[in-house]
Amino acid sequence: MSRIFPALGLLGLTAACALPPEGVSEAALVRYDSAVTSLGCTLVTEPDYLAAGIQTGLTREQLLEVTAYKLSSGGAERLPEGGIKLTTGACA
Numbered sequence: 079m080s081r082i083f084p085a086l087g088l089l090g091l092t093a094a095c096a097l098p099p100e101g102v103s104e105a106a107l108v109r110y111d112s113a114v115t116s117l118g119c120t121l122v123t124e125p126d127y128l129a130a131g132i133q134t135g136l137t138r139e140q141l142l143e144v145t146a147y148k149l150s151s152g153g154a155e156r157l158p159e160g161g162i163k164l165t166t167g168a169c170a
Contacts, residue, residue: 097147099143115164153165
């Protein structure tokens with residue numbers, strides 16, 4: 079029985095990672111997807127993040143939080159050379 083409780087705790091942490099970042103609206107998530115799509119579906123370099131920030135109105139911290147959300151929810155994947163690629167919508 080004691081082995082079940084740590085597993086449930088990890089499940090809760092995993093589920094929490096798949097929630098959109100606090101303070102980021104659904105509209106901001108749509109703007110993020112549009113911005114990354116306009117950049118070839120990837121965020122790799124600093125200029126990519128700057129362009130995405132300008133297009134979305136999100137701060138750098140919010141961009142990183144949304145990127146982490148996309149990775150944890152299966153909406154993006156890490157690239158071998160660094161950065162991420164969206165795997166949904168027009169980028170699928």
